[in-house]
Amino acid sequence: MIINVHYTAQLKSSVGAAEEEIEMSQGKRLKDLVDDLTQRHGEAFSKYVLDEQGNLLPAVVICLNDEQVSLGDNAPLTEGASVMFLTAISGG
Amino acid sequence: MEQRPPLTEHEKAVYEWQTWVPGFGLEGQQCLKDATVLVSRLGGLGGVVAYELAAAGVGRLILAHAGNVKPSDLNRQLLMTHDWLGKPRIESAKRRLLELNPRLDIVAVPENISDKNADALVAECDVVVDCAPLFEERFAMNAASLRHGVPLVECAMYDMEFQLFTVIPGRTTCVRCLFPERPPHWRRQFPVFGAVSGAVACLGAVEAIKLIAGLGDTLAGRLLVADLRTMQFRQVQLQPRSGCECGAAEA
Ligand SMILES: [Zn+2]
Numbered sequence: 001m002i003i004n005v006h007y008t009a010q011l012k013s014s015v016g017a018a019e020e021e022i023e024m025s026q027g028k029r030l031k032d033l034v035d036d037l038t039q040r041h042g043e044a045f046s047k048y049v050l051d052e053q054g055n056l057l058p059a060v061v062i063c064l065n066d067e068q069v070s071l072g073d074n075a076p077l078t079e080g081a082s083v084m085f086l087t088a089i090s091g092g
Numbered sequence: 093m094e095q096r097p098p099l100t101e102h103e104k105a106v107y108e109w110q111t112w113v114p115g116f117g118l119e120g121q122q123c124l125k126d127a128t129v130l131v132s133r134l135g136g137l138g139g140v141v142a143y144e145l146a147a148a149g150v151g152r153l154i155l156a157h158a159g160n161v162k163p164s165d166l167n168r169q170l171l172m173t174h175d176w177l178g179k180p181r182i183e184s185a186k187r188r189l190l191e192l193n194p195r196l197d198i199v200a201v202p203e204n205i206s207d208k209n210a211d212a213l214v215a216e217c218d219v220v221v222d223c224a225p226l227f228e229e230r231f232a233m234n235a236a237s238l239r240h241g242v243p244l245v246e247c248a249m250y251d252m253e254f255q256l257f258t259v260i261p262g263r264t265t266c267v268r269c270l271f272p273e274r275p276p277h278w279r280r281q282f283p284v285f286g287a288v289s290g291a292v293a294c295l296g297a298v299e300a301i302k303l304i305a306g307l308g309d310t311l312a313g314r315l316l317v318a319d320l321r322t323m324q325f326r327q328v329q330l331q332p333r334s335g336c337e338c339g340a341a342e343a
Binding site (some may be wrong): 008010012018047057059066067068069084087088090092 | 226227272274321
């Protein structure tokens with residue numbers, strides 16, 4: 001299945017893309033996607049998303065199909081799902 | 093809201109065209125006149141928020157911003173002027189706002205928001221619009237708005253992107269729900285065009301007007317995320333965080 005991944009702000013610059021399509025096998029969940037993106041992009045992704053223990057940083061919001069979700073709930077992913085990683089910004 | 097004198101004939105003439113907005117009318121205009129709005133920081137974002145609220149006829153603005161005007165302010169901070177370089181920003185802002193609306197009551201605070209001053213300032217107002225560039229200031233403002241039950245409009249930008257949402261204290265997602273700790277990667281200096289900070293500022297001012305006049309649907313519990321590089325706008329349904337000091341998840 002294809003998952004549409006979106007990045008904002010500093011994470012977008014770090015990964016070098018605003019969005020990308022990720023191919024995943026059926027039955028995969030949100031944590032699998034985070035693992036996949038960590039493998040794929042290395043530190044460019046992980047330094048804005050995960051702490052040293054691999055927990056989600058308190059400065060990231062994950063949205064699945066435009067609803068905020070917690071990584072802990074590890075929601076199942078479905079074909080065409082949209083996942084946005086939103087990093088904290090405060091410019092004024 | 094404070095009870096201020098009824099709209100004068102002059103005010104009715106000035107605001108005539110916006111009183112034609114369905115659901116607003118002279119009643120909405122009187123609400124704006126009676127209202128006090130606190131704007132935290134008057135940079136590229138807060139300056140334009142204050143300007144729009146002054147233009148719309150909000151009765152009193154409490155404005156908090158420290159420091160003197162620098163050359164690098166002038167690409168976006170529309171209340172700062174070249175002739176005021178090196179002089180206090182808050183004075184430049186006050187002068188510009190009164191040129192636009194001499195009826196405006198301005199409380200000019202030459203400080204940024206902190207745990208020390210937030211409570212006293214928030215206690216005086218009906219709506220807060222937060223445009224501060226540091227999370228420490230946003231956290232102090234969030235905590236004070238929760239304590240006083242004052243709605244908070246959160247405006248933030250970076251590069252050509254922005255995030256905007258509204259907090260109804262104790263009922264919808266607050267700043268600490270979203271970001272429980274200070275984001276370690278955030279830096280005080282950020283890429284910015286005035287047209288981008290001004291765009292989110294106008295939307296933030298619209299939120300404040302809606303909250304005051306009871307107009308339309310606000311972004312309470314919803315986050316508007318936009319990338320003006322591609323003109324993509326998305327809305328995200330927010331989830332209050334259980335255990336957050338605001339108590340919205342448990343309400
Ligand atoms: Zn909260």
